[in-house]
Amino acid sequence: MAETKKKMKIVVSLDLGPEVMPLLYNRDDLEIIAWPHASSSGKEWLVKNIAGADGCIIMLFEKIDDEVLDAAGPNLKVVSTMSVGYDHVDLKALAKRGVRLGNTPDVLTESVADSSVMLALMAGRNTKEGTNLVEKGQWPGWSWSPYGLCGPQISPNSPADIRTVGFIGFGRIAQATLARMIGFGYTRCLYVARSKDPARAADIEQTIKARHPTLTTVKRVELDELARESDVVYILAPGGSETYHIVDEKFLKQMKKTAVLVNNARGTLVDSDALAKALKEGWLWGAGLDVVEGEPNITADHPLVKEPRCVMIPHIGSATWESRIGMATMSVNNLFAGLERQPMVSEVQLPK
Amino acid sequence: MAETKKKMKIVVSLDLGPEVMPLLYNRDDLEIIAWPHASSSGKEWLVKNIAGADGCIIMLFEKIDDEVLDAAGPNLKVVSTMSVGYDHVDLKALAKRGVRLGNTPDVLTESVADSSVMLALMAGRNTKEGTNLVEKGQWPGWSWSPYGLCGPQISPNSPADIRTVGFIGFGRIAQATLARMIGFGYTRCLYVARSKDPARAADIEQTIKARHPTLTTVKRVELDELARESDVVYILAPGGSETYHIVDEKFLKQMKKTAVLVNNARGTLVDSDALAKALKEGWLWGAGLDVVEGEPNITADHPLVKEPRCVMIPHIGSATWESRIGMATMSVNNLFAGLERQPMVSEVQLPK
CATH class of the missing domain: 3.40.50.720 (NAD(P)-binding Rossmann-like Domain)
Incomplete structure (x- = not known):
C-alpha cells in the first residue's frame, strides 16, 4: 500500500544521543532534519532549516523569536526545548501563532x-x-x-x-x-x-x-x-x-x-x-x-x-547521564504530544 | 609570696592561634616553648627543644619515636596530638616510658x-x-x-x-x-x-x-x-x-x-x-x-x-574554623589532663 500522507518535518538542533535519536528516526511519518554535531546548532542554522517544519527540538542556545517563527511558517505546531528554563523563548510570539511549548523539568x-x-x-x-x-x-x-x-x-x-x-x-x-x-x-x-x-x-x-x-x-x-x-x-x-x-x-x-x-x-x-x-x-x-x-x-x-x-563550573549542573537522557527523552515525547495535539509530559503555559 | 615551685616545661610544635594559645600562656605554672610560625615545626626543632619537657603538643608532621622521647628525657608525662589519627606516634615507645597520648576526635x-x-x-x-x-x-x-x-x-x-x-x-x-x-x-x-x-x-x-x-x-x-x-x-x-x-x-x-x-x-x-x-x-x-x-x-x-x-585537596578535610579551634582547644585540655594525671577528654589506649 502506497504511503500517501506527507511526512511531518521535524528540525532538531542538537544530537540527542544514541539512546534517544532512534525514537525520532524509527517513526516513518517524520522527516528528521538534525544538526549532526555534539554541540547544539545555534539560531542561524535553525532559521535556515526550519521552513515548513511541523515541530522542533531545541536547547537554550537557540533563541526562539519572531525571526525563527516567521522562518518556520504556519505549519509549526510545537517547540520542544530540552531544558527546564525557557527564557530563551518568546512566549508571546508563540502564543500569537498558537504554537505550543514543551520543557523538561523533574528529570533533572x-x-x-x-x-x-x-x-x-x-x-x-x-x-x-x-x-x-x-x-x-x-x-x-x-x-x-x-x-x-x-x-x-x-x-x-x-x-x-x-x-x-x-x-x-x-x-x-x-x-x-x-x-x-x-x-x-x-x-x-x-x-x-x-x-x-x-x-x-x-x-x-x-x-x-x-x-x-x-x-x-x-x-x-x-x-x-x-x-x-x-x-x-x-x-x-x-x-x-x-x-x-x-x-x-x-x-x-x-x-x-x-x-x-x-x-x-x-x-x-x-x-x-x-x-x-x-x-x-x-x-x-x-x-x-x-x-x-x-x-x-x-x-x-x-x-x-x-x-x-x-x-x-560551565553550566553542567544537570550533567548526569540519568538527567540528560531523561531530558532528551522527555523533549521527544513533548514533541510527539505537540504534533498529535495530545497533553504533553510538561507544557509551558503561554500568555493569553 | 615568692613562687618556689619549678615551672613545667611545655613544647608546642605549632601555633594554636589567637583563640587558643592564651589557654597556655595564661598559666603561670607553665614555661611555654612554642614554634612561632603558622606551619608546624617538624621533628628536628622538636628534638632540639624538648629536653626536660613535661609535655608537648604536636601535629601529624612530628613523628614521635625513640629519638624524640630520648631527647625529652624522664620528665615527659604527656604527648598531645592535634589530630584524630596517631600513626605518626610510636605507641610502644610511649608505653614503655609511661607517657600518655591524647588525640582530638569528635570536633572534626x-x-x-x-x-x-x-x-x-x-x-x-x-x-x-x-x-x-x-x-x-x-x-x-x-x-x-x-x-x-x-x-x-x-x-x-x-x-x-x-x-x-x-x-x-x-x-x-x-x-x-x-x-x-x-x-x-x-x-x-x-x-x-x-x-x-x-x-x-x-x-x-x-x-x-x-x-x-x-x-x-x-x-x-x-x-x-x-x-x-x-x-x-x-x-x-x-x-x-x-x-x-x-x-x-x-x-x-x-x-x-x-x-x-x-x-x-x-x-x-x-x-x-x-x-x-x-x-x-x-x-x-x-x-x-x-x-x-x-x-x-x-x-x-x-x-x-x-x-x-x-x-x-591538600589534607584539608577538617579545615573549618569550628573544627580546628575545637581540635586546638582539645589538645590543650588533653595536655593539662596529662600533666595533672587526670582523665583526658580523649586518650589513646597504649599497648600493655
Missing part, C-alpha cells in the same frame, strides 16, 4: 540538587585554592598549618549550633536541595517566592515540616531577611525580567560574612560586578556558580574567575 | 563528613575538568552538548533506582557521612569493620536503622562485596599497618564502572599506582582524595594529579 531535579550542594560545600571550603595548589604542584612547598585554608563550616558542629538555609525560589529543585541539607544538620529553612498568599505559605510549611520533622522553621520571607539570616543561599528560581539581578549589591551587603551563595539557576539573577566586589571585600565568604551572566563568553580574566573563593 | 566529625560528601560529588560530576575549563578561559570555545561533561548521578533519579553507600571503617565520621547520604536518597549501607562479632553487627544495624528509618540495609560485609555493590566508597578508617593498601588493584577491579572512591582518612590505605591505573582504564568513574601516599611530596606530574577524574 536530583542532579541539580546534587550539584547545588556540591557548589555550596566547595565555596565554603576553599576548594578552588586547594585543588589549584595540588594541581600546580605546590603541595610540597605548602606549609600545613592549623588554620591554613580554613573556611566556615557548612554544617553545625554541635546541636547548639543552628544553621539556616535560604532559597530564592522554592520549587522542586529547591525542595530536593533542602532534603539534602537536613542530613547536614540544618534545622531552619527560609525562602523567597513569587506568591505572597499566606494560605499557600502555611500549606507549604505544613507539607515540608511533615516531610522533615527535624526542621523547626519553614518560612516565606522577604529578600532582606533571607540575606541576613541564611548560612547558605541557593538561587533556584527562573530567569527572565522578573528576577533580573535579584541578588544585587544591597542583597550581598546584608549577607553573613561566613555565608555562601550558590547560583544553579540562570546567570541573570546575580549582578556579577556586585558579586565580584562582595567577594573581594569579604561581604560574604564564597560563591559557587554553575551559571553566570554572559556565559559562555567568560574569559580567564573575568573578575569572578579571578576570585579565589568563587567556584565556577 | 562534621567537617570531615562534609568534605567527604563534597569529594564524592566532585569526583562523580567531572568537576576537575569543569572548573579547569572555566579557569583556563576555555568556556567561550567549549561547545555545550547534551552529554558533555556528563557523569553518573550520585543520587538516585527515581524511587526505583537503588543506591548503595559503602564505608571502609564505620566510626563516627562514617556515620555522620551516612546521615548526609540519606538526604541524597541512599537506602543501602554496607561497611567493612575490624570487629567480626555478629552481635556487634546486629547492634549497629539496629541503632543505625532506628536513626534512619528509610535505610533498608545496614550490613557488615567483606571487602569484595563492598567493592562490587557500592556506588560510593568512603574510606574512613585509621591508617597504620593493619589497613595498608586495603584498597588495592583487586579491590578497584571489582568496583562498579560508575562508582566513585573517596579517601578522607590516610594516604596509606590506597595503593596510588593501582588507583591511577584504575582511573586511566575506567575500572571506576572517579576519585576524591584529601590524602595521598607520600603527601605532601605530590608534584604536578604525579599520576593521580594528572588524572582528569581524580579530585585532590
Whole structure:
C-alpha cells in the first residue's frame, strides 16, 4: 500500500544521543532534519532549516523569536526545548501563532540538587585554592598549618549550633536541595517566592515540616531577611525580567560574612560586578556558580574567575547521564504530544 | 609570696592561634616553648627543644619515636596530638616510658563528613575538568552538548533506582557521612569493620536503622562485596599497618564502572599506582582524595594529579574554623589532663 500522507518535518538542533535519536528516526511519518554535531546548532542554522517544519527540538542556545517563527511558517505546531528554563523563548510570539511549548523539568531535579550542594560545600571550603595548589604542584612547598585554608563550616558542629538555609525560589529543585541539607544538620529553612498568599505559605510549611520533622522553621520571607539570616543561599528560581539581578549589591551587603551563595539557576539573577566586589571585600565568604551572566563568553580574566573563593563550573549542573537522557527523552515525547495535539509530559503555559 | 615551685616545661610544635594559645600562656605554672610560625615545626626543632619537657603538643608532621622521647628525657608525662589519627606516634615507645597520648576526635566529625560528601560529588560530576575549563578561559570555545561533561548521578533519579553507600571503617565520621547520604536518597549501607562479632553487627544495624528509618540495609560485609555493590566508597578508617593498601588493584577491579572512591582518612590505605591505573582504564568513574601516599611530596606530574577524574585537596578535610579551634582547644585540655594525671577528654589506649 502506497504511503500517501506527507511526512511531518521535524528540525532538531542538537544530537540527542544514541539512546534517544532512534525514537525520532524509527517513526516513518517524520522527516528528521538534525544538526549532526555534539554541540547544539545555534539560531542561524535553525532559521535556515526550519521552513515548513511541523515541530522542533531545541536547547537554550537557540533563541526562539519572531525571526525563527516567521522562518518556520504556519505549519509549526510545537517547540520542544530540552531544558527546564525557557527564557530563551518568546512566549508571546508563540502564543500569537498558537504554537505550543514543551520543557523538561523533574528529570533533572536530583542532579541539580546534587550539584547545588556540591557548589555550596566547595565555596565554603576553599576548594578552588586547594585543588589549584595540588594541581600546580605546590603541595610540597605548602606549609600545613592549623588554620591554613580554613573556611566556615557548612554544617553545625554541635546541636547548639543552628544553621539556616535560604532559597530564592522554592520549587522542586529547591525542595530536593533542602532534603539534602537536613542530613547536614540544618534545622531552619527560609525562602523567597513569587506568591505572597499566606494560605499557600502555611500549606507549604505544613507539607515540608511533615516531610522533615527535624526542621523547626519553614518560612516565606522577604529578600532582606533571607540575606541576613541564611548560612547558605541557593538561587533556584527562573530567569527572565522578573528576577533580573535579584541578588544585587544591597542583597550581598546584608549577607553573613561566613555565608555562601550558590547560583544553579540562570546567570541573570546575580549582578556579577556586585558579586565580584562582595567577594573581594569579604561581604560574604564564597560563591559557587554553575551559571553566570554572559556565559559562555567568560574569559580567564573575568573578575569572578579571578576570585579565589568563587567556584565556577560551565553550566553542567544537570550533567548526569540519568538527567540528560531523561531530558532528551522527555523533549521527544513533548514533541510527539505537540504534533498529535495530545497533553504533553510538561507544557509551558503561554500568555493569553 | 615568692613562687618556689619549678615551672613545667611545655613544647608546642605549632601555633594554636589567637583563640587558643592564651589557654597556655595564661598559666603561670607553665614555661611555654612554642614554634612561632603558622606551619608546624617538624621533628628536628622538636628534638632540639624538648629536653626536660613535661609535655608537648604536636601535629601529624612530628613523628614521635625513640629519638624524640630520648631527647625529652624522664620528665615527659604527656604527648598531645592535634589530630584524630596517631600513626605518626610510636605507641610502644610511649608505653614503655609511661607517657600518655591524647588525640582530638569528635570536633572534626562534621567537617570531615562534609568534605567527604563534597569529594564524592566532585569526583562523580567531572568537576576537575569543569572548573579547569572555566579557569583556563576555555568556556567561550567549549561547545555545550547534551552529554558533555556528563557523569553518573550520585543520587538516585527515581524511587526505583537503588543506591548503595559503602564505608571502609564505620566510626563516627562514617556515620555522620551516612546521615548526609540519606538526604541524597541512599537506602543501602554496607561497611567493612575490624570487629567480626555478629552481635556487634546486629547492634549497629539496629541503632543505625532506628536513626534512619528509610535505610533498608545496614550490613557488615567483606571487602569484595563492598567493592562490587557500592556506588560510593568512603574510606574512613585509621591508617597504620593493619589497613595498608586495603584498597588495592583487586579491590578497584571489582568496583562498579560508575562508582566513585573517596579517601578522607590516610594516604596509606590506597595503593596510588593501582588507583591511577584504575582511573586511566575506567575500572571506576572517579576519585576524591584529601590524602595521598607520600603527601605532601605530590608534584604536578604525579599520576593521580594528572588524572582528569581524580579530585585532590591538600589534607584539608577538617579545615573549618569550628573544627580546628575545637581540635586546638582539645589538645590543650588533653595536655593539662596529662600533666595533672587526670582523665583526658580523649586518650589513646597504649599497648600493655
